[in-house]
Amino acid sequence: MAAPPLLPELYEHRWLGLAVSFIALYVGYKIQAFRRLSAFGGPFGVGFTSIPHSWSFLTGRSHLFYKEAIDAYGPIARIGPNDLVTSSPELLAHMSAVRSSYSRGKWYNRATRYEPGKDHVFSELDEEKHKRRRQQMAHGYSGKENLSLESSIDTHVSELINLVHTKYLSTDQYARPFDFARKIQYFTLDVISQVGFGEAFGDLLADEDVNEYVKAGQIGLTVTTVGLALGITWFLQLPLVARALGPSEKDVVGFGRMIANARALIRKRLERETDNRSDMLASFVRNGLNADELLSETVLQIIAGSDTTAAALRAIMLYLLSHPRIYTKLQAEIDAKALEGRYQGVIPDSELRKLPYLQAVIKEGMRMHPPITDSVPKRVPDGGDTVSVDGKSVFLPGGALVSYAAWPLHHSKAIFGDDAGVFRPERWLVEKDEKKMSEMNRTHELNFGYGKYQCLGKPIALMEIGKAVFELLRNFDWCLGKPEEPWREHNYMGIFVHSNMWVMATERTLNN
Numbered sequence: 001m002a003a004p005p006l007l008p009e010l011y012e013h014r015w016l017g018l019a020v021s022f023i024a025l026y027v028g029y030k031i032q033a034f035r036r037l038s039a040f041g042g043p044f045g046v047g048f049t050s051i052p053h054s055w056s057f058l059t060g061r062s063h064l065f066y067k068e069a070i071d072a073y074g075p076i077a078r079i080g081p082n083d084l085v086t087s088s089p090e091l092l093a094h095m096s097a098v099r100s101s102y103s104r105g106k107w108y109n110r111a112t113r114y115e116p117g118k119d120h121v122f123s124e125l126d127e128e129k130h131k132r133r134r135q136q137m138a139h140g141y142s143g144k145e146n147l148s149l150e151s152s153i154d155t156h157v158s159e160l161i162n163l164v165h166t167k168y169l170s171t172d173q174y175a176r177p178f179d180f181a182r183k184i185q186y187f188t189l190d191v192i193s194q195v196g197f198g199e200a201f202g203d204l205l206a207d208e209d210v211n212e213y214v215k216a217g218q219i220g221l222t223v224t225t226v227g228l229a230l231g232i233t234w235f236l237q238l239p240l241v242a243r244a245l246g247p248s249e250k251d252v253v254g255f256g257r258m259i260a261n262a263r264a265l266i267r268k269r270l271e272r273e274t275d276n277r278s279d280m281l282a283s284f285v286r287n288g289l290n291a292d293e294l295l296s297e298t299v300l301q302i303i304a305g306s307d308t309t310a311a312a313l314r315a316i317m318l319y320l321l322s323h324p325r326i327y328t329k330l331q332a333e334i335d336a337k338a339l340e341g342r343y344q345g346v347i348p349d350s351e352l353r354k355l356p357y358l359q360a361v362i363k364e365g366m367r368m369h370p371p372i373t374d375s376v377p378k379r380v381p382d383g384g385d386t387v388s389v390d391g392k393s394v395f396l397p398g399g400a401l402v403s404y405a406a407w408p409l410h411h412s413k414a415i416f417g418d419d420a421g422v423f424r425p426e427r428w429l430v431e432k433d434e435k436k437m438s439e440m441n442r443t444h445e446l447n448f449g450y451g452k453y454q455c456l457g458k459p460i461a462l463m464e465i466g467k468a469v470f471e472l473l474r475n476f477d478w479c480l481g482k483p484e485e486p487w488r489e490h491n492y493m494g495i496f497v498h499s500n501m502w503v504m505a506t507e508r509t510l511n512n
């Protein structure tokens with residue numbers, strides 16, 4: 001091809017020219033992106049690149065990355081070119097308020113889809129659809145359309161106690177340490193499968209990871225975290241890629257098997273008369289969810305409801321086992337309640353509420369070691385928003401993503417006092433200042449999110465936690481099996497997973 005007569009020099013270097021223009025455009029874009037949020041301080045480089053943020057996800061330390069950013073740069077810090085993080089309870093509540101015009105971050109919520117192209121309540125980005133879906137499920141989650149909820153939880157609390165009794169009691173003659181992290185996961189999985197599918201996985205009865213769902217959950221969390229960190233969620237969720245690499249319903253074990261089983265259970269339930277049944281699935285059906293939606297939502301429950309509740313229970317127990325003064329005091333409250341003998345079997349939820357020290361221990365355990373530590377970012381509405389934080393007015397540019405930082409929030413000295421860094425359940429009981437107390441309460445509640453995005457499983461989780469702690473302490477004496485390394489912990493995209501939490505249980509002689 002002949003060069004045009006004009007500007008032959010330029011033509012010769014046309015690729016170079018093109019490249020230079022692209023670089024100039026890219027740099028211009030980067031500078032503009034940098035400047036949009038330049039009012040907010042953050043760790044080195046975060047204005048230009050997501051690498052530090054991604055790295056914190058890949059290394060399982062995002063909660064600490066967020067904490068360092070906030071400690072150094074204030075209650076709203078920058079963590080990426082378009083990303084902020086906050087520990088302000090006011091701002092967190094403002095963003096999720098029922099009438100707020102904020103939405104959710106595609107980056108994070110979309111990554112939790114587990115079938116290409118199909119959304120559940122947490123991955124749904126369309127605000128109207130999300131609202132409608134929540135309304136359809138609210139009754140089922142609250143247990144108001146019955147109620148088999150509480151008895152389902154009781155069944156598995158009894159199985160957990162029974163498992164320790166029959167297989168893992170330590171005696172004067174022989175010590176039998178066991179991994180509490182794992183047994184608690186069996187417990188939360190059995191509860192949530194019973195509640196969601198109407199049929200428990202059966203892990204506690206078998207004392208094993210039936211169908212390898214625990215293992216599958218672990219793989220799922222790892223893949224999702226890597227997808228988030230590398231920004232390749234869109235690729236992983238291409239139908240062809242998902243089919244080739246992801247779980248298949250033909251699998252004998254794992255996530256594919258879980259979906260296949262769930263699908264079969266739902267089909268069976270839909271064919272039968274469900275009007276009469278009084279569980280969550282029946283409530284969802286009555287409120288108009290179709291077979292596909294039922295599948296998405298019930299499988300989401302397994303993901304949303306098992307690791308979270310398990311992490312909370314492990315943290316509460318670890319703090320109890322390492323604080324004898326508090327342990328003894330709680331056990332005394334529990335024994336007194338048990339000796340009253342006003343109920344049979346597992347402690348009813350209504351009685352749990354009458355135990356102030358137990359409630360304070362649960363709040364304090366979740367404060368010291370929040371089970372969900374970060375992200376769940378919210379998107380500032382187009383056009384931006386002016387908010388008030390610590391009495392100062394701050395402008396947040398439209399489209400920016402604002403993440404949640406549990407660590408600095410729940411350990412805030414401004415909210416909890418100078419000893420915020422230590423475990424002292426009494427702080428929830430002795431505070432006289434109403435205003436201070438309600439701020440503490442509000443901060444605790446943020447463990448479950450707020451308003452239009454608040455955790456739907458909160459009542460279920462709290463019921464599970466209260467009953468389990470009560471019965472574990474009532475039936476056994478506990479100690480750590482390996483105090484020099486009480487557990488192993490990894491943070492996957494803001495969710496804690498623990499292993500190797502060795503404990504020993506001995507029989508108690510309380511006659512009741």
Ligand code: HEM
Pocket residue numbers: 096121122123134192300301304305306308309312371372376446447448449450452453454455456457458460461
């Ligand atoms: C201690 C245990 C738990 C904690 C700390 C927890 C925390 C959270 C948080 C922080 C969110 C996100 C809020 C936001 O987007 O701003 C959430 C959402 C959700 N959780 Fe939980 N959760 C727990 C247990 C459960 C359980 C047991 C279930 C199911 C039975 C459950 C079901 C859900 C669902 C369905 C959503 C999505 C709500 C929506 O998108 O509107 N969670 N949870």
Ligand SMILES: *[C@@H]1O[C@H](CO)[C@@H](O)[C@H](O)[C@H]1NC(C)=O
Pocket residue numbers: 145146147148149151278
């Ligand atoms: C709910 O279930 C429990 C036991 O599963 C049962 O005793 C109770 O009558 C049910 N209540 C309603 C309102 O269906």
Ligand SMILES: *[C@@H]1O[C@H](CO)[C@@H](O)[C@H](O)[C@H]1NC(C)=O
Pocket residue numbers: 273274275276
């Ligand atoms: C309700 O359940 C009972 C048995 O438990 C059954 O005989 C009856 O046909 C059911 N009725 C409706 C309307 O589903």
Ligand SMILES: *[C@@H]1O[C@H](CO)[C@@H](O)[C@H](O)[C@H]1NC(C)=O
Pocket residue numbers: 359434435437438441
């Ligand atoms: C704080 O929460 C507890 C329940 O967890 C409640 O009994 C108490 O009244 C609340 N206090 C304030 C001041 O909000």
